[in-house]
Amino acid sequence: MAKIIHYRDKCIGCNICFEMQPEYWRISRKDGKATLVNGKLKKDTTILSIPDDDIEKSKDTATHCPVKIIKVFE
Numbered sequence: 431m432a433k434i435i436h437y438r439d440k441c442i443g444c445n446i447c448f449e450m451q452p453e454y455w456r457i458s459r460k461d462g463k464a465t466l467v468n469g470k471l472k473k474d475t476t477i478l479s480i481p482d483d484d485i486e487k488s489k490d491t492a493t494h495c496p497v498k499i500i501k502v503f504e
């Protein structure tokens with residue numbers, strides 16, 4: 431199964447990931463950074479397994495992140 435990995439510390443809270451995939455992303459009211467919904471914390475990353483059907487859209491979202499902190503692995 432594919433995974434999205436988010437390096438949250440470097441998030442600048444631009445909102446693009448939420449606009450592109452609201453099913454996966456929220457912007458935290460606490461610190462204004464993006465949060466991967468239902469993701470699992472592992473050290474300084476958040477990881478979420480996604481269905482193969484969402485790989486292309488998730489890669490597109492990752493491409494649009496201005497600080498390149500979203501990675502998609504197949």
Ligand code: SF4
Nearest residue numbers: 441442444445447495
């Ligand atoms: S697109 Fe990148 S920088 Fe912008 S809110 Fe999402 S994770 Fe943060």
